[in-house]
Amino acid sequence: MMLASNTVLFRLSEEGRQALNDLPLDGDLVKAFVVDEDERGAWIIAEQAARLDYPVRLLKWEHFLTAMLRLPAEQPEEVRAPIGFK
Numbered sequence: 385m386m387l388a389s390n391t392v393l394f395r396l397s398e399e400g401r402q403a404l405n406d407l408p409l410d411g412d413l414v415k416a417f418v419v420d421e422d423e424r425g426a427w428i429i430a431e432q433a434a435r436l437d438y439p440v441r442l443l444k445w446e447h448f449l450t451a452m453l454r455l456p457a458e459q460p461e462e463v464r465a466p467i468g469f470k
Contacts, residue, residue, distance in 0.1 A: 400447030407432040
């Protein structure tokens, strides 16, 4: 995935809401900065947890339904003129 080093809005599953029940959630959404990701899930700092002693936590892959983020638009490659061979 391409979540690391991005701020992501996660829509949590029921299990995800239970796992993050110590955070004041906005329904089933949590906005978080993804520190890293691995086979277990995304290591996040939730906006609501930034002031906690241990703000980094694991959000397992099965604990969210969707992830929404903004990625910079890729610039199209410059099309070069053909050399002239046919």
